[in-house]
Amino acid sequence: MQDNRETRIGDVILDMKNISLAFGGVKALTDISFDVREHEIRAIIGPNGAGKSSMLNVINGVYTPQQGEIALAGVKFSKMNSRRAAEMGIARTFQNLALFKGMSVLDNIMTGRNLRMRSGILAQAFRLGSAEREEIAHREFVENIIDFLEIQAYRKTPVGRLPYGLQKRVDLGRALAMEPRMLLLDEPMAGMNIEEKQDMSRFILDVNDEYGTTIVLIEHDMGVVMDISDRVVVLDYGKKIGDGTPDAVRSNPDVIQAYLGASH
Amino acid sequence: MARDLPTQSISTQPETFPAWVQHHARVRGARPAMREKDLGIWQTITWAELARDVRVLAHGLAALGVQPGEHVAIVGENRPRLYLSMMAAQSLGAIPVPLYQDAVAQEMLYVLQDAQVRVAVVEDQEQVDKMLEASAHCPDLAYVVYDDPRGLRNYPPGKLLAFDALMDQGREHAAAHPDFVDRAMAAIGPHDAAAMFYTSGTTGKPKGVMLTHHALIDRALAIQELENLTDREDVLAYLPPAWIGQNMFSYTQFLVTGFTVNHPESPNTVAIDMHDIGPTYYFAPPRVLEGLLTQVMIRMEDASAIKRKLFHACMKLARRVGVRILDKDGTVGLWDRIKYRVGDLLIYGPLRNALGMSRVRIAYTAGEAIGPDLFIFYRSIGINLKQLYGSTETSVFVCVQSDGQVRADTVGPPVKGVEIRVAENGEIQIKSPGLFKGYYRNPEATAESYTADGWYHTGDAGYLDTDGQLKIIDRAKDVGKLADGSLFAPKYIENKLKFFQHIKEAVAFGAGRDEVCAFINIDLEAVGNWAERRGLPYAGYTDLAGKPEVYELIRDCVEQVNADLATDPRLAGSQIARFLILHKELDPDDDELTRTRKVRRAFIAQKYGVLVDALFEGKSSQYIETEVKFEDGRTGKIAADLPIATAKVYPRNTKKAA
Secondary structure (H helix, E strand, O other): OHHHHHHHOOOEEEEEEEEEEEEOOEEEEEEEEEEEEOOOEEEEEOOOOOOHHHHHHHHOOOOOOOEEEEEEOOEEEOOOOHHHHHHOOEEEEOOOOOOOOOOEHHHHHHHOOHHHOOOOHHHHHOOOHHHHHHHHHHHHHHHHHHHHOOOHHHOOOEHHHOOHHHHHHHHHHHHHHOOOOEEEEEOOOOOOOHHHHHHHHHHHHHHHHHHOOEEEEEEOOHHHHHHHOOEEEEEEOOEEEEEEOHHHHHOOHHHHHHHHOOOO | OHHHOOOOOHHHOOOOHHHHHHHHHHHOOOOEEEEEEEOOEEEEEEHHHHHHHHHHHHHHHHHOOOOOOOEEEEEOOOOHHHHHHHHHHHHOOOEEEEEOOOOOHHHHHHHHHHOOOOEEEEOOHHHHHHHHHHHOOOOOOOEEEEOOOOOOOOOOOOOEEEHHHHHHHHHHHHHHOOOHHHHHHHOOOOOOEEEEEEOOOOOOOOOEEEEEHHHHHHHHHHHHHHHOOOOOOEEEOOOOOOOHHHHHHHHHHHHHHOOEEEEOOOHHHHHHHHHHHOOOEEEOOHHHHHHHHHHHHHHHHHOOHHHHHHHHHHHHHHHHHHHHHHOOOOOOOHHHHHHHHHHHHHHHHHHHHHOOOOOOOEEEEOOOOOOHHHHHHHHHOOOOEEEEEOOHHHOOOOEEOOOOOOOOOOOOOEOOOOEEEEOOOOEEEEEOOOOOOEEOOOHHHHHHOEOOOOOEEEEEEEEEOOOOOEEEEEEOOOOEEOOOOOEEOHHHHHHHHHOOOOEEEEEEEOOOOOOEEEEEEEOHHHHHHHHHHOOOOOOOHHHHHOOHHHHHHHHHHHHHHHHHHHOOOOOHHHOEEEEEEOOOOOOHHHOOEOOOOOEOHHHHHHHOHHHHHHHHHOOOEEEEEEEEEOOOOOEEEEEEEEEOEEOOOOOOOOOOOO
16 A cells, blocks of 8 residues: 555645744744645654644645745735635645534534525525525535535534544545645544544545545654654744654654753 | 134245345235335335336346355355345255354355355445455455445455346346356255354354245245234334344345335444334334433433433333233233323333334244343333244244233244154254255254154253243253252343343353352443433443442342242242453354344353352452453453452242342
């Protein structure tokens, strides 16, 4: 399977060059460069406060870096905004879930189709033929995701009543509903037990495999990351201290020091 | 009575399964044969479409070189395509062998080798992985056909073949040999083997039970006549396809009667799908009915005080008159009937609806003995639940209770065509047209299962009641005697314990001893809920099982059983003196239960010998370390110091203590 991956991974789709981000006097990110290739699973790891989430927020345009350049599929930006990021096919999930707790699983995932709805609010309100046909098509897409994530039993259940692990899956489902080229996952396995982590790992691999989606994920849990990623970037105090295959990163002395302390 | 109806002209009736498929396509081609919920919408296949697909698929299997008499393994949940594959295999005269989909590769290996399987049709990646793991030791296994391609994109092709690709091969084969399948179907005789089921084997290795077209079809026809089944029935296929009971209801009876079988979206959605469909003909082993009742009871405990009161008042009335009303007993008073009608509006009707049983006309339970209270619960809310008796070797139907004559402690009179006798040792022996052809490649076992004069040993102990109904006590070999010579029927005691919602499994020991002791498995869901309500923290099963509060809870249950046993003069000696709560759940993966979740008592007694000894020695606790197998085949260890509790034993022949 691994040999097959080599041939699938394509050209650079996202190129981050010399990114620096500061909030007032606090430097969150300092001169960071890395790239993401099409169809790969790219992990960003680092201890608490290393700047992982800031990095993700730069990619999808929530933060604008003071310096640096982002190139997405060959188009260069000095700043990104979140709407444009979404339109260019970047979807994300959140570390602290941002789902609509009172809405059903189905409706939550349907919201992910928002950008792809063509008919106007009036057409939808009066259920004109075109709007209805469109909704059926979107519903079918969403049902495929529900099937994919194996949450058929909870289709009509309000999200707030589901256990955390399942809510995370719904969050992933909503991001997938955008048909993203690139998926940003912010600590997809935080707070999960081992079984839930294994399930989530499988779903991430399957998304990558079935839909060919490029995945950038932030994770705390080194073990999981090393198992599923193609390449890993390591951040510490806003600086890049390592970049490469999981094996290379694992044996990098700087990384070991950052994770296990100097005395090791 | 159904028996008085004129029987249809037997001569024109199809005698093999492929012929039945053709028959239904001709007679009711536009009627729905199968439905499957896909992407949230029920999709229908008509009989005409079904027959067409089966034909293409049969050509496909022929292209893979499947020969008459060859075994084709079928592995997966209930999926229409797997059932189509069984029909296709039968159309070629090949013999489908369904395997339990939750078995690990090791267990499948034995069957694959024994049945010399060359072609396996499986559901998904999970099953493909097991087949590939087993294939290293199965040189015969040449093709693994899979239904769901998810996750299999990067597998080396080798033995793997997608279902759609098989259909394509079938179309090519059909173009080249248009009458191949027709000729193959014509060559099948009614006394050829139609299917093979591996018995889960409470003892020793599983045995392949060969059943003929004639045996299966004959039993299905007998039941169709008895219950007036029509092609309008709806059935939900939700039990393991490898179990004869599931096969009888969703395959054999389906193909004979021509009704509609509905396939759930996934195993987790069965309750929702059942509610959608509202089956009219329903089959559930007692443990499923027990699970449903436990859920109802838990939800009632969470309900408001008024609703709880109303529920309990209505259930009290139902227990008193519900069963008699269902049995059309004329002696129920008018006032009670009015009250029951009101209860039906307020509680019983909505409850039946919530259970998905609003339209159930006939419901069966079988597989093991059912607790009388559980049985009566369903009947009292107006569900026509009946018991039946049978096994894989008898094509299920030996006895079925008839409407209006249903009792909790019997399994009904023999079905048409069955003869029953009780041997001197109390064992029930039968003759029936539904009996099996033999165990595959095991003539000794086949010979052993028949008496010298040709009766089949059921291995169950029981007797025929005064009104001709069969009553089963226990497995003949399990019924034992205590040291003082009084009767010891372990299953009877275990079943009494298991009726309590807090107890999931129980194993009683006592043969040849002075007293009876028991292992208990608590029901994690029910006891967990009880613990939460009391603010009792716990980390998992092992932790919860060891809590002194939980021991008190279970002691209450055990003492109630003892009080009940004390009123029965024959069984008063079997009261439970001491018990312990096991530190792990009994699990088929650890060989402690069969795949149909029957307790393997001898194996457990041996595995936990230390605990059994400690119970009978009257120790106050015992340390034990146990190896457990995880679903992926890895092993781990659980250790615990198990307390042993004593229970109050009541004097013989007293009335029930308060």
